[in-house]
Amino acid sequence: MDRLCIFPGCGFVFFFVMVLYAHGDLSYSVQEELKRGSVIGNIAKDLKLGVDRLSHRKARVDMEGNDGKYCEINLQSGDLLVAERIDREEHCGENPSCVFKFDLLLENPLELHRLSLQVQDINDNAPLFPKDTVKLEITESTMRGAKYRVNAAHDADIGKNSVESYILEQNPHFVFGIQTTSAGRKYGELVLKQELDREDQQEMKLLLTAVDGGSPQRSGTVIIHVIVLDANDNAPVFTEAVYTATIPENSPMKTKIMTVSASDIDEGVNGEVTYEFSRLSDKSRKIFSLDEKTGEISVTGDIDYEEGHKYEVFVEAKDGYGLSSEAKVIIDITDVNDNAPVISLKSVYNPIPENVTPGTEVGLINVQDRDSEYNKQVHCSIQQNVPFKLVPSIKNYYSLVTTGQLDRELESDYNITISATDEGSPPLSSSKTVQLSVADINDNPPVFEEQSYSAYLSVADINDNPPVFEEQSYSAYVTENNSGSTLCSVTGDWRQNGTVIYSLLPGAGAPVSSYVSVNGDTGMIHAVRSFDYEQLRSFKVQVMARDNGSPPLGSNVTVSVFISDVNDNSPQILYPALEGNSFMTELVPKAAHGGSLVSKVIAVDADSGQNAWLSYRIVTSTDPGLFTIGVHSGEIRTQRDISESDSMKQNLIVAVKDNGQPSLSATCSMYLIISDNLAEVTELKDISYDEKIPK
Template identity: 65%
Template sequence: MLNKGLPVACLVLMAFLSVVVHSVKADMSYSVPEEMKRGYVVGNIGKDLGLNMKELSSRKARINAEGNRKRFCNINLTTGELTLADIMDRESICKEKLSCVVKMELVLENPLELHKITLHVQDTNDNSPVFTKDVVKLEIRESADKGARFRLSEAHDADIGQNAVQSYILENNDHFILAITSTKDGGKNLELVLDKELDREQQQELTLVLTALDGGIPPRSGTVHIHVTVLDANDNAPVFTEEVYRASLPENSALGAVVLKVSATDLDEGINGEVTYEFSRVSSLAKQAFTLDSITGEITVCGPLDYEEDSVYEMRVEGKDGFGLSTDTKVIIDLKDVNDNTPEIYLQSLISHIPENAAPGTEIGIINVQDRDSESNGQVQCVIGSNVPFKLVPSITNYYSLVTTAELDREVTSDYNITITATDEGTPSLSSYKTMHLMVADVNDNPPAFRQQSYSAHITENNKPGSPVCTVSATDPDWRQNGTVNYALHSSDVDGTPVSSLLSINADTGVIHAVRQFDYEKLKSFKVQVIARDNGSPPLSSNVTVSVLVADENDNTPQILYPAPEGNSLMTEMVPKSVQGNSLVSKVIAVDADSGQNAWLSYHIVKATDPGLFTIGVHSGEIRTQRDISENDGMKQNLIVSVKDNGQPPLSATCTVYLLISDNLAEIPELKDLSHDSGSKLTTYLIIALVSVSTFFITFLIITLAVKFCHRRKPRLLFDGAVAIPSAYLPPNYADVDGTGTLRSVRSAYNYDAYLTTGSRTSDFKFVRSYNDGTLPADSTLRKTSSQDPFGPCDETDSTEVKYLRFLQIV
């Protein structure tokens, strides 16, 4: 039970100390009889300390043995009771000590508290008195006088107090009685007193029975037989030189080392004066450690000595002469402590998995260090290795708290092997080591990181839906679900189209697939955001930009802008008969919606009315004469032109160019066949036009002669420039963004004026005149001076021609 006899001052002091964290709290004292069974309830620590059961459990209450190798008690966290963990034998624990005390500690965590527990082991009468010998042999001379005393060795009882030997009983006999006296050291002196003289002739030997009784209930007893042999007279007993012999020796003394020597003298002579020595009373532990030479009286070491087991040995040595007279003396041997015990490290509590976000100063373990040596040999210093983010903080005596000193990072160091070194202050000092393995628990503190800062993906148009585009990859150094990465596309639009309708991504592998077929002519490139998110709590994420470039395929055939495709109109170009070789007479213009080499066009004449008359530029599409036009060449010339791109495989388109070789519009038979669908008003206009033409016929002849004259002087005068197409034939939206198409150069290189004859509204014939960018119109050009005009001396004639053409245009 709890010792409640403490003074009031001590109770006040204990109440004050109870509020201090990391300090020793109130001491508790309990008593328990020895030899009680396991589970015996010693007391209720929870009630005595005022702690409820929940608090005992949450604070990890436990019992630690203080300086003992064996833990005799446990604490029941459910009831708070202190129970025996093993049977306690007072004699084994405390040997012959009168007071048997076992000290323990109650350890509580969060905060760390230490309560000293003193357990008094009460003696029970479980040992019987034992004599050192089963038979005591005495040789007494028959001449011994009445009252002669013969010393006997007392019995030894391992119990103490009332349970030790209390009385002796000598069996009834005719010659001896038992005399008992107390000694100074608390022992008893037994003497066999001769009450009636012996007569060797009547009885040479006799046997007596001596019984020792202890004070237990019920009492226990032990007996010894005393064998008396009647001899001649021996009237002097041995006498020791000292009443108490003392010696001290180190506990690590070698076997055979002489501790001390006892000596006794006997005044008798001969065999009556020869003294022999033997232990009259010795403990089992001392008997294992020391031996006595019966002749010399030397006590030597015969077994291992351990200061921690027993530091003082007490024994009695009896000196006996040849005929049984004896005396005894006490021998006390003190052991000196030697630093022969290494410190012992006990891991009381440890958090083996430390969160990496644990704040510096977090307590993760409690260390207890003990050394069974005494004084400075038992003083221990405890340290841990360097280069680790931990340190030991001294707490209570022999206790240390293991705390963190810096922030941990599992991605840098995932575990630690911490070696604790305990060193005592002995000479030489002894050390022990204990290694602990600590794991750093992962916390989701790293977002996924993509292997590239950005990604570029290429996919060819007309792809199959579901085909892979590219793969993104992100890594997360965190562990398990904190490091598991999932991928997703950021929800956004591309030119009004949701990204989800263009691409999809595998959430596990990061493979991006095309959802639909792409068309380079509609979508050349776009960008999407890919999000990588881990599975931590809360999750962390990062994103990366993926640029998707659509590669062109040759999937568009060339489109011919001029001449217009058949069926829309019948375009006919008039070529004067005076045209000479290598003169530009027309041009085929085509574009291709593809890009790059897929839009590189080449032109070829696949069929011609007169194959040797015209040729076409492979890359320009310009139609030129190969020779001068002769009178034998047919008036109507039809050219079938093929326009082919440079793709693989190449695509092509064809058109027909209609050329009319004539110098006089009136020679064209088709002008006479006017459409009857034009109405009466149109007919009137045509009649007026024909009259006008007739009126100026003579002027036209003059102009024609002048033109021929000028052509002879300066060939290719009229067809010196490139023929161009009216802008009405050019689609306003045909333009190549990359500058690789054909239309931009065409539109920038040519401007056109058309000169039509009467009936031009219904006729497909035309006479074209070209000029380059940056020049004046035809009428302005013809007004230039001779130094600027290439026509030279034909300025006046040309002016007349221009006036005539303007008239035709007005008509």
């Protein structure tokens, strides 16, 4: 099913798509850069579990092979939320598919679901040229049609958000075109359409703009500086079109990776070749360097296999007067066993009753190793002689279970050391100590020191025991709009001198007697008024119990009263609002395409929880096939392109319904005019709407 979610104040519409696969797998789609707390989907609903079951079963998500926590579960609502900023370009670069893998874990019983989060690109990066200025030196004898390579702009975004077109500043000498290499890489060409005359103009500066296809559109610019000279007709040629190299992670600084080489058959300055990176990501820029004279590529930063397995960079060879060519360099990183296993205690039942049966699960352990292949294969064990063992469970989880009968009188506490060792060479290990306590149960009868005793004692009673309530505090729950409800009863252990009188103690603010009353004989507390959840959600009263001893003794107890919501408020439509006799009318462009946002119904509900969850639907419309409304967002969009045959005046009647039991609703009319501007609507002053809003 599709979900359409609107986040107030951000001005964007985000689409989340959830698919429930076989075997309990979940998949969601979410845009990058969402704010923390944004709702991705509802785990409870998608797993068909009650929200209370999620909390009881300690539902949580862990990301595979990453310490980052990018999403979390709200156990009160079951919503899967964004926990921290997600940057698609940082994690996936130009890969069209960007998927985060999580483990969704439920306990009692242990249950594991695979959860995939597809990160969608937004247009948050502008096109960027490798340099601010491109210098070209062209001889005046160059014939029309000559082409000069200009490195294309790079946009870290993908798809329609990447570079879409180029605009060259108007000039009499050059036009600009885009070419594609056999490897699929695009580059620009400056094409000479009219010969140059050095005596007329020695140089010119042309502004080239790269524009992406995102919305809003972003752009980047470069200055092409043309200097008019005499001839250089051969570009450098690399010895290889693609260079490859392999180095281990953690290679020291200044480690030589490879040397690229290009030659130019021209003589003098025209044949002198220099090298530079023509395209380099921010991450690659920090760890690789290129000698501009020798073409040697070296390590200049920390290389971590867990941060990146493969790097692709592009090297440009350029001669003295601006002719250039490009080669691709692929650098593969091999894994080194440099990460010790990490042991995480996911849950523990502490203290443990001493009468638990052998084989009882008392804890859950997770072991992760960030390395790959054999370097991440981990073995876990307990080396001590204790009545516990580790049992492999799902994937990289272990259950800590008892192996024998516990006896608190013999051993009340255990410090269990868990060791984890990987299969790397040399292997790396880590350990974690789990502290467990044994809870006492009444399994030993009292033993007298003597077999029999004789004693005679006479004691006169005095009133030295105040009344004692059964509970230290009481909680009472009542729905709003109640009438004379019984809230709870406060009773206790009154013993002798035990006739007890109950009374309310005065409190700060409104007198407590205006809220509740207490039966002086029984301790039964009643509501004396009808409560409104929207005005009052909870309050506290103090009840005193006093005996009739001499002197009288008493004690107090606090009663917390919680009021729960009922669905007694209908949705309130904020927009559109009918002011007096004037109608709020909106324009729809004649050129609007299918899916265009044309308006929005905004409503609120004074209730809370599911009683305030609103849904929208179009009850009637002038043209039923022209507009649709987002069921949860209230956004009105075109279902198809606007055509000339469509009526200029469109009237939609929209119903807004809450999710209470029973549900309440409200309706409004939305008046739309298909026109490009108000000046064109000469008959607007004569518009009247006869449609009636259904009750």
